[in-house]
Amino acid sequence: MKPPLWTSLALVVGLLLVVAGPLTVWLFLPAQAVWTNADAEKLSQAGANLHAAIHASLPHKHAAGAAGTPDGHDQPTAELAAARAEYDRQQARLTGSLARRDWLSYGSTILGALLASAGIAGYFLARRS
Numbered sequence: 001m002k003p004p005l006w007t008s009l010a011l012v013v014g015l016l017l018v019v020a021g022p023l024t025v026w027l028f029l030p031a032q033a034v035w036t037n038a039d040a041e042k043l044s045q046a047g048a049n050l051h052a053a054i055h056a057s058l059p060h061k062h063a064a065g066a067a068g069t070p071d072g073h074d075q076p077t078a079e080l081a082a083a084r085a086e087y088d089r090q091q092a093r094l095t096g097s098l099a100r101r102d103w104l105s106y107g108s109t110i111l112g113a114l115l116a117s118a119g120i121a122g123y124f125l126a127r128r129s
Contacts, residue, residue, distance in 0.1 A: 001129055007122035014116030021108025025101060034097040043090040046083070053083035 057080045 001126055003123045003126040007119045007126060009119070010115045010122065011119030014112045014114070014119055017108050017112025017115065019112075021112055022105040025105045025108065029101055029104065034100055035094060039090075039093065039097070043087075043094060046087040046090045050080075050083040050087040053077070053080040056080075 057077050
């Protein structure tokens with residue numbers, strides 16, 4: 001029996017996805033598309049604000065125990081907590097942006113391999129019957 005048309009289509013589309021999928025992601029989705037200069041500036045500013053908040057919360061030649069805790073260190077202020085939260089949020093956006101390109105590439109490769117496998121399996125099953 002002649003194999004159905006879907007087996008050939010699945011094989012061709014699957015192989016195209018395996019080969020061209022990652023290339024397309026890397027060629028047409030540059031890093032600047034997912035992480036812009038404005039995003040980099042926000043991360044840089046959040047880092048600078050966190051640095052400033054950390055230094056502002058450090059004790060300034062306090063005697064031991066004079067700043068509210070037994071070792072002389074001030075408790076974290078609301079400004080420090082807000083700066084840390086903003087920095088963590090911007091850092092998570094960077095990590096997510098970098099991972100998005102990788103997962104698009106991996107996803108197209110996996111989908112292509114599954115389609116090609118289905119096409120090959122369908123071809124051999126159709127020939128057997």
